[in-house]
Each structure stands twice: as C-alpha cells, then as structure tokens.
Amino acid sequence: MKVFIGGIATETNSFAPLPTGMISFEEGMIAHGDATAKQAEPFSAPLHFWRRMAKAAGHEVIEGLFAYAQPGGPTVKPVYEELRDELLQNLKDAGEVDVVLFGMHGAMIADGYDDCEGDIISRARQICGEKTIIGAELDPHCHLTERMLENANLLVCFKEYPHTDIPERAEELFGLAVSAAEGATKPVMADFDCRMICAYHTPREPMRGFVDAMKAAEGKDGVLSLSLAHGFPWGDSPRVGTRMVAIADGVASLAQRTAETFGRKLFDMRWELKREYPDLHEALDQAQKLKGPVVLADTADNPGGGASSDATFMLAEVLRRGLADVAMGLFWDPIVVRICREAGEGAELDLRLGGKCSPMSGDPVDIRAKVMAIRDDVQQHFGPTPSPIGNAVWLRTNGVDLIVNDIRTQTFHPEAFTAMGVDLAACHMVVVKSSQHFYAGFSPIASEVIYVATPGSITPDFKIIPYTKRERNYWPVVEDLEL
Template identity: 30%
Template sequence: MRIVSGGIQHETNTFSHQPTTLADFERDSGCGPDFSGGQAVFDRYRNTGTIHGGYIDAADVLEFDLIPLICAKAQPSGVVESTAFDTILNLFLDRLSETPAVDGVLLDLHGAMVTAACDDGEAPFMEAVRERVGPDIPIIATLDLHANITQRMADACDVIIGFDTYPHVDMRARGREAGELLVRMIRGEVQPVQAYRQLPLLTMPPMQCTLREPMQSLMQNVFRMEDEPGVLTATVAMGFPFADISAAGVSCLVTTNNDAALAEKKVEELAGWLWDLRDELQPQLTPIDEMIEFAATHDGPIVYADGSDNPGGGAPCDGTVVLRALIEAKFQNAVVGILHDPETAALAHQAGVGATIEARVGGKTDDRHGTPIELPAYVRALCDGHFVHHGPMNQGVVGEFGPMALLLVGGVEVVVSSNRKQLLDREMLRVIGVTPEHRRLIVVKSAVHFRADFGECATHILDADTPGIHRPDYANYDYQNLRRPIYPLDNVTVDFGG
C-alpha cells in the first residue's frame, strides 16, 4: 500500500501589510530550500508532536509505504504571493505524477490560507490534487482548529479531520487518526460520507481555547459523538477571524460510515451546540494598568498574554506597548518576549555579554503595535537561538530563533530574536538563560498556545488589552469581504437542529 503525503501550511492575516513570499516558506519549512520530501521529512518529523509525526506513526504501525512529497510552511503573516503558492503546488503535483501506484493521499494543510489569487487558498490545492489522482483515490486532509473551512474544501476531499485542541497538542494524534482511517478506506472497510455546516458566527482566539470553558465541555460532547455507532469522526473549526474573506468563521463537519442521513443529523446537532454557546465565546481583556496593579500584589509567575501582537496569527511580534508601561512603572522581576528585532539582537552580539548598548527596541514593523523604545540596555546573555521544543506542542521539533539576546532594563528583562516565532514553549526562554518559573511576570507574544506549557507554572493568566492586528476585538477591523449577517457583528436568527 502506497500513500503519499504533504501540503502547504499558512495562516493568513489579511490585515497584515507583510506579504508572504517563497523565501518565507524556504526559511520556515526546515527541509531545505528545495522543499525536500522523502527522508528529509522523516528526519524532521519522526517522533514529533506534529501532523506528519502522526502520519509516520500510522505508517510504522500499519506497515504501509508513506511517501512524503513536500511539507512547506511559513510563519503566519499577510497574503501569500501567487509565485510562492504556485511553486509549492507545482512541486507537489510534479512529485505526485512521478510516484507510481498511489493508493491514497494525506494532505497536511492549515485551512486559513489566503493567496493573492484566491481567498480560499486550500481549495485550489485540494482540487488540483483531486484532478491529478482522479475520483477513486481517497484523500484525507488534516486542518487546523482555526481553519476557515469552505464547501469547496469539503467537496474536494473524502474526509477532513481538524485539530481537537487549542493549544494544538493533538496534532500527532490527528495525523495518526487520518492515516489509520485512510487505510481502512483503501481496504474497503469503511465508506465515509461527510456533512458540512458553516455557521454565521465569528469567535476570537482567547475563548477558542479548549483548556477553558465553554470549549472544554463542547469538545467532550464532540468526543462522545465520535463514539456513537456509525460516526467515524467529527470536527469543529472555530475559524480565523483576522482574515477579511467571505468564509471566515465557525464551521463543523461530521463523517459517518456510509450513512448520509446520520451525517446530516449529527452535523446539525453539532452546529446547534456551537450556536448555543455564541455569547460565552466572546473574550474579556485586562488593561495594562490593571495588570500591573494585579501583578504587583500577587505571587507569580503571572502570564500576561499579548495576543494582539501574536506572530502565530500574523502580527509582527515587535510591539512595545506593554514593555514601555513596565519600564515606566519600574516593575521588578518581569520578562517580555520574544520580540522580533534582528537589529537589536545583532547590536547586542557585537557588544558582547556585560556591555551596555544604546538600543532602539521594537516597533520597527508598523505603527500599530507601539513605537521603538530608545534606551540603554545591559546585555545579560546571548545565544544562537537553536532549541528543541520540550512542551506538549510541537514536541521534539527543532526550532531556530537565529541570534538571540537577553537585555536588562531596570527590573525588566527583554528577549529579542532574529527570527519571528510565537513564545509557546518554556524552552524558548530557557535557551537564553531565563527560568520562567522564577519570574513574577511573563509577558508572552501569544494568544493561547503558550497555555500548553506555561499553564503548568502560571499562578494567573490574563488576556491583554493591547493594540495590534491580532487584537481580539471586532471593532478593531474594517471587514469589507466577510459574509453578512454574522454574529456578533450583526443580529442573527438561526435555528440549527430545529
């Protein structure tokens, strides 16, 4: 049995002015500038907490030949340039054509990609693969919980399996599930029938977190549904609201074994559960001054999640609003990170540990996340930025920040890096000499993913009320292409399951 795998992953923030280029994919994919498949993918992802880690697990257990063709990804940012998308798609299709006797396809996609040519970035990829392999070869796609799933996507694949967790700690399990289900399809043991629903509903990242209510209880209901006779898998996609496209928002799918009526009944039931939670899924934010007052009188470590500047959602990750407030308040024993500031990192490396540099920190990308802070800063530590994820998310995957520096300004430590990455793993601070458990306050450039690892040590977690292109506040965005009416922007009446 021969199964090919691969795909392109990008979460596109259309409110970002930074286009996503082919060079971004070449830098972030980790399999060489030629997007090597085959052994390069096995070497990078075997025994890791990733979708391809799960594909490889399934291949090992079920003894099928897995042939990874390409695994391309770039950090979330603005619209993907057509040259980048076309190059990666054509590489995948060319390698697919060169692979004989393919029995099935596993597509490792995100679901919230927007390209210069198409708001629904994944659908053309899926459709091109379907056209190449024909109608009889089964295709399963794995998508992120933030996917803006469309009917085109659902029609192009036999099955879509979405992540069940946010933070995304179940990627390996979902990849394994996809591989196992595809084998059952190839053997003729099951005949999946998939039903899809899109809700007139937008939600923001903080309350999409499956470690807190109401998502925690919702997902328990989803798991119980998946245990019912005839149900093969169920997916809740909470959507990515920072994409001004028609399809942005919540959707769900249920796949049954050759029972279309059951699939329709169950997806309507699932949509109803989601709709009933619409008011509970709206976030509450804590202003900076309230956070500082709270942190000064409570034991740490307290985590302040600056999700508005979250690079995991396309933000520049060099915002200075919280840092400036902490410096002005003369706050003690705080660390802010990780700011994407190659210029400051290079200056610190030139000066060396123990030097004091005249720094111009952050605020270099745009004017929506704060202005640069000019100040003397003590260089406490330097490193090359090479680390391995130790936390539950992406466990085992090698990461590269490039040259990093730990700066000290009064009682505030600032971590700067040369590459833009979300702070979601304590190892990302340990690599530069910071022990997060020993800090009173940790300001993370992250919305939710940090909870997977930092949640174990945090005494309190507060969602930041800060400016930025990933701010969880609908008033921050001028939607022009989003379908309307949609809740909570509009009054909407709908009766799922009625």
C-alpha cells in the first residue's frame, strides 16, 4: 500500500492586523518533503506518527510539502497558491496512491479563498480519483465545510481543548484510513449544524462528559468516529460555528442520525457551557484576594488565535496598581529583545514595550527594567512536543517579571517562564497570553485559574463579532433559538 502524507496548516483570524505571508510560514515550518526528518512540532507531529505506523506495517510512504504558520490574519493569496500548488504537484508526482493523509488546521482563509482546506482536498480528489482514501486531521477550531465533507473520506478533529490528544487522533485517522483502503470498512460522513458559537473547555464538565461519551460510542454499532468541530469564532467564514460530524461504516443514515443525536445533546447543554469572564479590573480584584500563584489568562491577546501578543492593557493596569510578585508573558516584541541582547544581562534600561501592532494592542508602556536573563532558542512544550519561543529576555520592573520573545507564540507551559529563571512558586499572579492551551501545563501549579475578558482582537463575547459572511442566526445571538 502506498500512503501520501503532507499538509498546510494555519488558523485565520479575519479581524487580526497581521497578514500571514511567506515569512510567517518560514518562521513556523516549511518542509519540502522532509518534515519527518525534522523535530516534531505540534502540527507536524501527525506526519511523524503516520510515517512510523506506515513503515511498521510495511507500507510505502511518500511525503510531500508540509507548511505551518502561527495563526494570524488572512494568508496572502500568492503565498497560499504557491504552497498549495507545490503540495498538489507532490501528490501528482507520487502517482497512484491508496491513502492520502493531510495534517491541516481547518480554519485557514486566504485572500480570495474562504475555505483553503476544502480547496486543497477537492483538488486532491481530482488528482487521485474516487478509489483513494483521503483523510485529514483537523483542529476542532475549524470550519467544517461542505466541500471538505464531499471530497474527503475521513475528517477527524482533536477531541480535547487544550489539544492534548494530537497523537491519539493521528493514530485513529491512520487506522481508519488503512481499514477503508483495505476494504474492511466503508466510511460515510455526515454533519449536524448545532447553530452555536461558544468556547468548549474539555477538562471540566459538562464538556468532559460529552467528550467521554463520544469516545465510548466509537467502534460500536457501526459508528467509526465522532468529532466535534467547535468552529473558530474569529474567522469570517460562511460556515463558522459548531458542527458535529459522525463517520459510520457504510450507512449514511446512521452517520446522520448519530451526528444529530450528539449535536442536539450539545445544544441542550448550551446554558451550562456559557461562561462570563470578568474584565481585567474585576479579575485583578479577585486575584488580589486569593493566595497565589493565581493564573490569569489574557484571552484576547492569544497569538494562537491570531492576536499580536503585544497588548499592554493588563500590564498597564498591573503597574498602575503597583502590584508586585507578578509574572507576565509571552510579550512579542523583537525590538525590545534586540535592545536587551545588545545591552546584556544585568543592564538597566528605559524600554518602550508592546502596543506596536494596532489599536487592539493598546498603547506602548514605558518602563525602567533590569535585564535579568537572556536566552537563545528557548522552547516550551505543547503536550508531548516542543514548541519554539525563539530568543527571549526576562525583564524585571517594579516587582513585575516580564518574558519578552521574538517568535510570536502563545504561552503553553510554565517552561516559558522557568526556562528563563523565573520562580513561579514565588509569584502571587502569573498572567499568560493564551485562551486555553495554557491550562494543561499551568493548572497543576495554580491556586486558581481566572479567564479574563481583556480588550484585544479575540473578544470572548461571541455576540459582537462583526461577521460579514455568516448570518446572525446562532446562539447566543438568538437566545431563544430552537433547532
């Protein structure tokens, strides 16, 4: 059996100020058929698993382009087309293949393309014909489109948020694809529109029970796989929103019925799922009353959702209040990193930090800071795989410790601080620029976790996102919605 692996992955925030161009992909990863020869990173990790599993089973592996960029604004059209065309040419050059496995995000939008994944999968189908099994592993924050469903045989989303199950879903997709290629199963997919836009944090109830129920139903009574596509709320797509997808063995009505059953179950839980976040003033008031370390999530400046990661709203308020024993990061400010690297450890400098990318970043904050540490090529872990931070500096100003780096990435793990020398156990508050992926790493050390409705380009208020391509007929905009 011949297995082709590759993919293009990024998540597009239509309202973010940062275009996604070739530099963003080069900073993330561009591998011309050799991603599995490089260190596994979160989005390239599935290719490593697929190659390993295929080789173990004696299958031939053809590896094409894999490209990944940190989430940002829409991808520049010529950049998308260049990468897409290389990937598809790789597929053509591979000749007849039995299985195609793509590592994708599912919420990639480029100039002129609302559905990049659907575009790639449909073109791959034209190249391969109907006999080839085409599957994709997707981030649940995807736009599950008709074009994707019509042209793929298998779409499998991570089940967990934070995404701690990327390896498991890669293994699941591989097993389903090989089984189908061997003729042991005949997968058919169906989706159900839950007409919801919400955040689904799977470590806590009621989502914990919902995910466990999905897992329990798989492999029984003809149900092969279940995925919840949460949707990416800040992508201006006609299909933005939550959809349930079921894959059944040969029976389309079973797939449709199962997707609807689980979709309605989720819809019935909607009021339990809705959470109101305190604004930064309320959040800091709460944190000041609690024993530390209190972890506060600066949700609206999460670069993992396309934000700039240089917003200063929280920093400005912490300094205004004169709070001490506070650690904050990761601030994306290559200019500050450069200045500190020039000055060296121990230097005391006047610095203008953050607030550079757009009004959604707030105003720059002027500080007098000591350079406590400088580190090159710093990494943190996202689940089992390392993720680069780049060059980073630890600054201390008025009892506040700041980690500033030069690769835009969210804060996944306490290593983002401890690798620089910061003792988080001694902190009263730890502010992380992340929406939820921080949780797996930080919750074990936190006395309390507070999600903060900070200003920025990833508002947690799903009622006010200014869509131009999606009708406003979803919950919670329509509170008395009926399916």
